[in-house]
Amino acid sequence: MSLSGKVALAGVYEHPTRWAPDKTDWQIMAESARGALEDCGLEKGDVDGLLAAGLGMGGLGIIQLSEYLDLKPRFVDSTNIGGSSFVAHVNHAAAAIHAGLCEVALILYGSTAASSAMAIGTGGQAGREPSAAFVAPYGLTTVGGYAMAAQLHMRRYGTTSEQLARIAVQTREHASLNPAAKMRKPITIEDVLASRVISDPLHLLDCCIISDGGGALIVTSTQRARDLRKRPVRLLGCGEAVWHQETGSPDLLTIAARQSGERAFEMAGLTPREIDLAMVYDSFTITVLLTLENLGFCKPGEGGPFVEGDRLSRTGGLPLNLDGGGLSSNHPGMRGIFLVIEAVKQLRGESGPRQVADPALALVHGTGGLLTTQHSGATLVLGAD
Amino acid sequence: MPAEIRHPKPVPDWETRVFWEGIRRHEILLQRCADCSAVQHRPRAICATCLSSRVEIFEASGRGTVHTYTVTHQNQAPAFRGSVPYVLAYVDLEEGVRVLTNIIGCEPGEVQIGMDVVVDFEDLDEETAVPRFRRA
C-alpha cells in the first residue's frame, strides 16, 4: 500500500542564524526543534521519532542528541548520505509513520560550519574509505569533482559559463527578497564570470557560500496534521538513490537524481510538467543544471538553454530555489533541510515577498556527497493539502 | 611550467597493496574476473560485477585518453596549497576503466578532453611511487 499522501510535513523552522560563533551545533538543533514545535502546535512530549545527521555527529550522535534534548524516541535514524540526508530522512520518517513505528518524527540539523572555519569545498578529500589511497595523491576537492562534470557538459553539449552563471544570478535575485539570506546584493552574469576561478570552469560565484545555520522538520500522519496549527503539506512521492561513477565507469553526467526522481514521480503519479516550483540542492551551479536534466525537467544536454531567461524566476515557468539557495542564503555544510522548509512555506503561502503565486505542487531534490565520484540523491514531491 | 605537485603518499591497505607494489615497479596493475571477464581498477578481494573471488591481476598498457578534467586554482589542503594551478582529471584507460589522476608535463591550458595520454611515474621515495599521466 503506497504511503503517497498519507504522511505530511506539519511543522518547519529555519534557524535565522548565519553566523553563530557563540552557539554549538546541538544548541542550533534544539532551538530549531522548539521553533518547529511552535510552528505546528505540538509539544516536545509528542515527539517519538528522531532523525538527524551532521558533520559533527559521530556514530553515536543520535543517542547524544536524544540525551541533549531529553527525548526517548522509539524510532531513530541517523543516515548520513551527505547534504541530501534530511530529504532522505523525510522518506524514512514517512515510512516509519506509515508502518506505525512512530507518530511524530522530528528531523534536525545544526552546524557552525562557517564560524568554526571549515574548508568544505576546497579542503581536500581524505579518509579511510576503500578508495582513499587512490584519491589522496591527486588533490581532489569537492569543487573539483563538480567542475569535472561541468567541463564534460560544456564539451559534450556546448553549455557555456554564461548559462551556468544565470543560475547564480537568478538565485541571488531570490535571496535579495529573503531578509535572512546571507548574500542579498544583486549580481550580474558579468560579476560571476569576473569572480576568480576556483576549479575551472567554476568561478567563486558558481559555488555555494559557507554559513552557520540549522533547521527542523516535523513529520506526522496527514490525519493528525490536519488537527494542528498549520495547513499540512502532504508527501506525494519520494525516492532515493546512491550512485557512483568510477567502478563500472558509467556516464558522469547521469546522476542519482535520475533514479530517485523517477521513483518519486512514479509514486506521486505526476510528471515534472505539473510541478509549480522546485527546490534543488545548489552546491554549485552545475549541480542545479544536471539535476534539472536528470529529474526530467529538460532533456540531457538541454540544461544550458533551459536555465536561460527568466524561467527559474519567481514568476517564471519553473520557479527555483526561492529562499536564495546555498549559493546565496545559507550553506552550513549540509543544506537538504532548507530545501524542504522553503518548499513547505511556499505551499502554505508563507514566503512573503518571494512567494510564488498559489503553488499546489513542489519538487525537492537533495544531492549529497561528491558528484562524479560517489554521491546520493533524494527526491520529494510535495503537495498542498 | 607550473609548480610540481607534491603528491601526498597513498596509504594502501592489504587489498590495495598489490597495486602500489606494481606502481613502485612502474606497472599499472588491474584485475580481470575469471568468471565474468569484467575488468576493474582499485584491486579488491571480489569482482564488483559478480562477487566472484576469482579475480586475476594483469598489467595495463598505461595508455588512455582524458575523459574530463579541471584546472584546480584553489586547494587549501597543505600538500596542495603550493601546487596550484594543477590539473585533476579522469583518464579512461585502454582496458576500459577510469582512473582519477593528474595530468602533468604541460601547461594546464593545453589539456583537452579526448587527449591521448600515457602514464608517467613519479618516485616519492624508495618505497612509493605515484602514477600520473602526460600527453602521449
Ligand SMILES: [Zn+2]
Ligand atoms: Zn565477475
